[in-house]
Amino acid sequence: xxxxxxxxxxxxALEDAKLCLGSLPLMVVAGEVTGFRGPNARSGHCYFxxxxxxxxxxxxxxxxxxxxxxxxxxxxxxxxxxxxxxxYTGSGRMSFIARKLEASGEGLLRQxxxxxxxxxxxxxxxxxxxxxxxxxxxxxVAVVTSLSGSVIDDVKRTxxxxxxxxxxxxxxxxxxxxxxxxxxxxxxxxxxNARPDAILLVRGGGSFEDLMTFNDEMLARFVAACPVPxxxxxxxxxxxxxxxxxxxxxCSTPTAAAESVAPAIDELAQLTRDRQTRLGVAMGRMVQxxxxxxxxxxxxxxxxxxxxxxxxxxxxxxxxxxxxxTDPRTLIDDRIAALELTEERLHGALPRMLxxxxxxxxxxxxxxxxxxxxxxxxxxxxxxxAAASLDxxxxxxxxxxGYAIARDAEGHVVGDAGQLAPGDEISVLLGTGAVxxxxxxxxxxxxxxxxx
Numbered sequence: 179x180x181x182x183x184x185x186x187x188x189x190x191a192l193e194d195a196k197l198c199l200g201s202l203p204l205m206v207v208a209g210e211v212t213g214f215r216g217p218n219a220r221s222g223h224c225y226f227x228x229x230x231x232x233x234x235x236x237x238x239x240x241x242x243x244x245x246x247x248x249x250x251x252x253x254x255x256x257x258x259x260x261x262x263x264x265x266y267t268g269s270g271r272m273s274f275i276a277r278k279l280e281a282s283g284e285g286l287l288r289q290x291x292x293x294x295x296x297x298x299x300x301x302x303x304x305x306x307x308x309x310x311x312x313x314x315x316x317x318x319v320a321v322v323t324s325l326s327g328s329v330i331d332d333v334k335r336t337x338x339x340x341x342x343x344x345x346x347x348x349x350x351x352x353x354x355x356x357x358x359x360x361x362x363x364x365x366x367x368x369x370x371n372a373r374p375d376a377i378l379l380v381r382g383g384g385s386f387e388d389l390m391t392f393n394d395e396m397l398a399r400f401v402a403a404c405p406v407p408x409x410x411x412x413x414x415x416x417x418x419x420x421x422x423x424x425x426x427x428x429c430s431t432p433t434a435a436a437e438s439v440a441p442a443i444d445e446l447a448q449l450t451r452d453r454q455t456r457l458g459v460a461m462g463r464m465v466q467x468x469x470x471x472x473x474x475x476x477x478x479x480x481x482x483x484x485x486x487x488x489x490x491x492x493x494x495x496x497x498x499x500x501x502x503x504t505d506p507r508t509l510i511d512d513r514i515a516a517l518e519l520t521e522e523r524l525h526g527a528l529p530r531m532l533x534x535x536x537x538x539x540x541x542x543x544x545x546x547x548x549x550x551x552x553x554x555x556x557x558x559x560x561x562x563x564a565a566a567s568l569d570x571x572x573x574x575x576x577x578x579x580g581y582a583i584a585r586d587a588e589g590h591v592v593g594d595a596g597q598l599a600p601g602d603e604i605s606v607l608l609g610t611g612a613v614x615x616x617x618x619x620x621x622x623x624x625x626x627x628x629x630x
Contacts, residue, residue, distance in 0.1 A: 411435030
């Protein structure tokens with residue numbers, strides 16, 4: 179009997195399988211996403227299958243890998259996965275672990291559109307504050323669309339049904355295929371030159387590739403810069419393109435776009451009637467309120483006027499009772515009495531004032547006399563000493579002792595006999611009195627004198 183190998187555990191078998199799968203090189207697998215679940219609320223990982231015409235396999239995309247891919251996964255999207263297989267030993271389930279995730283086909287286009295949307299949003303072209311309001315009642319509307327499809331007929335029927343008063347201008351263009359964005363921009367320029375209230379940029383539904391015309395960057399910037407508000411109605415309800423995002427108003431379909439700029443005429447008529455009724459009621463309330471306010475103001479004015487006239491009447495009556503009006507001489511008599519009283523008070527006050535002034539003068543005189551005596555005492559003593567000195571030095575004292583002073587004819591004191599000559603006249607000042615003499619002889623010696 180041949181030797182049989184001992185059986186291994188399930189865990190060992192799965193671990194061996196995990197090792198074998200880990201030794202395989204990285205693979206690039208392309209397929210369609212199906213059964214997409216994720217990102218997981220707790221872990222952020224994504225779980226789904228990719229399939230082709232014959233097979234399907236489980237795929238796991240970790241949170242970090244999904245965050246780097248730059249687009250959203252969904253069922254039906256064609257993707258290209260780079261990674262390898264792994265076995266989860268807990269359940270024995272084999273999954274493809276994607277290390278890199280890229281979109282292909284429509285998915286790549288959607289990725290490019292999403293990148294463009296983020297770019298234009300960062301520039302502010304999608305901000306609601308930038309978008310212009312659409313007039314509620316448009317009277318002139320321009321439609322930019324293909325003239326070969328049914329869209330233009332739907333728009334015309336809608337406008338004719340809802341409000342036949344709206345003036346419609348149609349500008350044809352190419353809505354898909356090469357060169358379509360350029361024809362749409364030319365049509366928008368023609369429509370804007372006509373200065374309508376709004377421009378409808380519309381087209382029917384189609385595949386994502388058919389609607390790529392309205393994801394063109396130059397066309398989106400032209401729509402955002404259009405001088406006339408633009409309303410878009412492109413494709414069907416779930417379809418949203420870049421032109422929808424930058425337009426002033428986005429509608430789900432061309433019919434909805436036409437309805438948004440043309441309120442139904444019966445609705446307008448009913449709205450007008452309702453507003454007329456509300457206006458009449460409001461005007462009636464305003465008139466009634468005005469009447470009440472006018473009546474109240476009239477009553478208040480009457481009361482105020484009566485009160486003012488009463489005050490003025492009392493004032494006039496008080497003035498009429500004044501003594502000046504009843505007896506004009508009263509004012510003069512009062513002034514005379516006041517003057518007489520002032521005169522009496524003045525006569526009584528003057529003697530008292532003079533007495534007070536005399537007392538003050540006497541006191542001041544006594545103070546001045548005492549002060550002058552105190553001030554003159556030192557000067558009197560000084561004067562006495564000076565007088566004694568002057569008296570002692572006075573020439574008159576010398577003359578009193580027998581001396582004399584001789585002066586020539588011109589009044590000069592003669593101190594030398596040589597100054598005189600016989601015949602000169604001199605005057606001699608003595609201790610008491612003076613004499614005049616004529617010089618008869620001059621002796622020029624120390625002891626000699628002048629003989630007169």
